[in-house]
Amino acid sequence: MTRTLLLLALSTTLAACAPGTSAPDAPTSAPDAPASAEAARPPGPLPDESVYLLDAAWTAHRGDALQLADLRGEPVLMAMVFTNCASACPLIVEDMKALARALPEPDAVRFVLVSLDPARDTLEAMRHFADAHHLTDAWTLLRGTPDDVQMLAALLNVRYRPTPDGQVAHSNLIHILDPDGRLIAQQEGLGTDPAAAVAAVEQALARNG
Amino acid sequence: MRLRPTVPFRAAGLWIALAGLAAAPAAAYTPPAGMARVGGGTYAPLYRDADGAGDVAVAPFYLDRTAVTNADFLAFVRANPQWRRSRARRLFAEEGYLSHWAGDLAPGGGAVARQPVVNVSWFAATAYARWRGHRLPTVAEWEVAAMAGTRDADGRGEADFDRRIAAWYGRPRPAVLPAVGQTPANHWGVRDLHGLVFEWTADFNSALASSDSRRAGDADSGAFCGAGAVGAGDFGDYAAFLRSAYRGGLRGRYVVPNLGFRTALDAPARGPR
DSSP states (O other), X not given: OHHHXXXXXXXXXXXXXXXXXXXXXXXXXXXXXXXXXXXXXXXXOOOTXXXXXXXXXXXXXXXXXXOGGGGTTSXXXXXXXXXXXXXXXXXXXXXXXXHHHHSSOGGGOEEEXXXXXXXXXXXXXXXXXXXXXXXXXXXXXXXXXXXXXXXXXXXHTOOEEEOTTSOEEEEOEEEEEOTTSOEEEEEESSSOOTHHHHHXXXXXXXXXX | OTTSOSOXXXXXXXXXXXXXXXXXXXXXXXXXXXXXXXXXXXEOOSBOOTTSOOOEEEOOEEEESXXXXXXXXXXXXXXXXXXXXXXXXXXXXXXXXTTTSSBTTBOOTTOOTTXXXXXXXXXXXXXXXXXXXXXXXXXXXXXXXXXXXXXXSSGGGSTTHHHHHHHHHHSOOXXXXXXXXXXXOOTTSOOOTTTTOEEOOTTGGGOOOOSSOOSOSHHHHTTEETGGGOOBSOTTOHHHHHHHHHHHTOOTTOOXXXXXXXXXXXXXXXXXX
16 A cells, blocks of 8 residues: 555656656556546645645745645655755755756756744745745745644754854755655755655665556 | 543543642642652753753752653553554554554563553654643653662762663663663652663653764854754763764654653642742
């Protein structure tokens, strides 16, 4: 069942990545295939492993309220950062762009940055960060309560803590989520060659194919 | 977020807090039933930032005198069906969650009512604490409480303090866990911080050592923002290192047969201004 769902979601990823396809066709080979021919967003309950099951209220940097489940339907590159970050976080943004370029269809990917420092990452600070780094509409910066941030970090295995100089020390991880919010790969470190993460996605496909 | 169970303990807590404001101040300093007041202190983390700073001031707080038991946890899963063994999402509690129980509502087999509950994930422990209107203690709070000897708030000077802890770590886990509350109460009246099970903390994921290397060094520096931060300040406390390494290996959904938890609460500051 799990395997089937993963395969299904990955097929959806591929469909979404196929050139010239704006709305992916519903895969029909699996018995549990959702009937999603007309809808870009897969209907039905989220799979048991979906990070999007975390029921938390977030605010996007443009001011709109958002649930993680709203991200459903496209692959997502996600990172937990803070905009006051002097060194690593701008580099993570560049790494996310590079990783997307290495994927079959970069334009199908959405980018999500979640703040580890919601006290100081106001919407204004996040908008400033988005402008300063020329982030397109494909990018969403999210702010949540400290409790919800902690929950998401625990789900994604992000380690973090405040440091005495007012920064937040944190894992440098880029999370690759499938269209249903399952974590299918992570890229660790800065300036990492995205080939390994791309291969991990392909391996996940091969294992289930 | 709505992992939070439905029982209205929080509302009750609000009224108790309001009542406390109106009542004589002394009443507000009495810990809730089953909890002890830990007077706070300073936690010296094992990691040190490049500038040498890093001590964490810990305000007074209330801490459960003993770990949460199978009986306590049974009440929680009765009231919150989504946390029963057969229903809990694998995202929030891996396979093996409450596996020592005989059934959804039956601690049994080897699980006795007064034993500490184990095989619970961080998400489950957090949900339990919120259901009670409490929270999990932070690493800093837990370590400050665990620093106390039977006599002093800082027991590390007591002759047999380290030896007793090391002796416990050296013993294999018993096939059947003992009941809570059988080790001596420490300075604050808290028991079993050493000698029974390991315990979840709210920020268990605050230790920034990678899975491959738990020491400072260039090998890790690319993996973390603020990477100078990894590196121990005190190599003397072997037991604290062991706990830190244990936490470093955990993920929020993990369940372990020797890992339980207890809950905490903010305490009002004591004394007149």
